[in-house]
Structures are given as C-alpha cells and as structure tokens.
Amino acid sequence: MNTRYEIIELGNPVLKIKAEPVSDFDCLSIRRHIDAMLALMNDRQGVGIAAPQLGISLQILIVASRPNERYPDAPSMVPVVMINPQLVWHSTRLVKDWEGCLSVPGIRGLVERPDAVEVAYQDACGQWCEVSWRGFPARIFQHEFDHLLGKTFLDRVHSMNDLYSEKEFLKLRQSADVYKD
Numbered sequence: 001m002n003t004r005y006e007i008i009e010l011g012n013p014v015l016k017i018k019a020e021p022v023s024d025f026d027c028l029s030i031r032r033h034i035d036a037m038l039a040l041m042n043d044r045q046g047v048g049i050a051a052p053q054l055g056i057s058l059q060i061l062i063v064a065s066r067p068n069e070r071y072p073d074a075p076s077m078v079p080v081v082m083i084n085p086q087l088v089w090h091s092t093r094l095v096k097d098w099e100g101c102l103s104v105p106g107i108r109g110l111v112e113r114p115d116a117v118e119v120a121y122q123d124a125c126g127q128w129c130e131v132s133w134r135g136f137p138a139r140i141f142q143h144e145f146d147h148l149l150g151k152t153f154l155d156r157v158h159s160m161n162d163l164y165s166e167k168e169f170l171k172l173r174q175s176a177d178v179y180k181d
C-alpha cells in the first residue's frame with residue numbers, strides 16, 4: 001500500500017465538507033484510491049469506508065459488512081464500491097444500533113437510522129447500478145454516505161448518553177445479549 005494514504009480523524013477539515021462527484025472514470029488515481037480504501041478498511045477491521053476518511057474529498061465509498069473483531073455480529077457480503085451514490089429511497093421504519101468509525105477512534109454510539117435503503121451508484125467503470133439493503137449493510141451505507149456529506153455518526157446521536165468509550169462498550173457487549181436500545 002502506498003504509504004501516503006492514511007486515515008484522518010475527527011477535527012480534520014476534510015471530514016466536515018461535502019465531497020465532490022467523480023467525473024473522470026478513466027483516471028488511474030481513482031483505482032489507486034479505491035485500492036487504498038480497501039487496504040486500510042481491511043487492515044483496521046472496518047466494515048465500510050469513505051474517501052474523505054483518507055483526506056480525499058471525492059464521492060467514493062465502500063460497504064463491506066463481515067464479522068470481525070470490531071463487529072463480530074456483522075453479516076457477510078461481497079464488498080460494494082460505490083461512486084457518486086444517491087439515496088433513492090429509505091424506509092420510514094427507524095432502528096437503533098451501535099456504530100463506530102475509523103475516524104472517531106475509541107468511541108461507539110447508538111444511532112437511529114432508517115432500516116432499509118435503495119441506492120443508485122456508479123461502479124468503478126462508471127456504469128449506473130442500483131441496490132436495496134436492509135439491516136446492517138443499510139446502516140453501513142448511511143454511515144459512509146454521511147461522510148460524503150461532511151457528517152459523522154456523532155452528528156446523528158440523539159443524546160450524549162448514547163456515546164460510549166470502546167472499553168465501556170466492550171464491557172456492555174460482554175455483559176448483555178441484548179444491548180441495543
């Protein structure tokens with residue numbers, strides 16, 4: 001992996017601005033950005049990542065749910081790279097679940113979001129595609145999409161009481177089967 005890529009964290013101005021759409025799909029740098037995003041996400045036990053988290057203000061995100069140390073209950077799926085994603089529809093039904101973020105290290109939060117989404121996006125070749133998700137992948141998409149809007153999950157928590165340190169969150173997860181809501 002190119003060492004110039006790294007995860008930027010809360011406070012960095014790139015995490016607070018709207019990302020630009022990708023227009024040049026032949027550009028070699030897009031492929032390199034995606035490879036770096038995949039490598040950093042896998043290396044850091046993420047289930048998704050957005051280009052602004054690498055300090056790249058472009059509308060690129062990856063949804064890649066799978067069980068790992070940070071998200072042991074996550075369902076497995078083939079990773080989806082989304083360029084210029086558009087939220088086409090979301091359910092009115094809202095669900096609360098825990099989120100973390102590689103750009104907000106050491107913090108977990110209980111976040112309420114629509115349970116299901118429909119998304120239009122371009123793939124790495126520029127082809128328009130559509131996908132529907134429910135549950136955790138829908139949550140990951142909305143979390144990563146927020147990064148393209150200059151938001152983090154901290155902007156979505158209703159109350160400071162819904163924020164936990166990673167240490168306290170792990171205690172909670174170990175002590176209770178039902179720790180949501």
Ligand code: NI
Pocket residue numbers: 100101102103143144147
């Ligand atoms: Ni994040």
